[in-house]
Amino acid sequence: MATLNELITEAGLRxxxxxxxxxxxxxxxxxxxNGKATTRVTVVKLVRVLEKYLERDIAIDSIEGLNITR
Structure with a gap:
């Protein structure tokens, strides 16, 4: 499992x-x-971009430290 910040770094993005x-x-x-609450919709937007850069699927549930409220 990786954190969102680790995935961003791995993707070579700022x-x-x-x-x-x-x-x-x-x-x-x-x-x-930083672990603050967010929605699944917001995370999906981020993951779609990260998947393109990392050239692999990323399961939202596999991202460590997310606090998805709805």
Whole structure:
């Protein structure tokens, strides 16, 4: 299992780049990476971009430290 921050690093992205490509605000990405609550919809937006860069499927449930509320 990897954290969101580890996946971002592995993908070779900066949080600002991920924000631009996913449509999720960079402050929100930082909060999610720090374990703050988020929605599944937001995580899906991030994971779709990460999957393209990592060229593999990523199961949301396999990302360590996510706090998905709805």
């Amino acid at each position: 949080k600002k780049e991920l924000a631009d490509r996913s449509g999720v605000d960079v402050a929100t990405i930082i909060r999610i990476g």
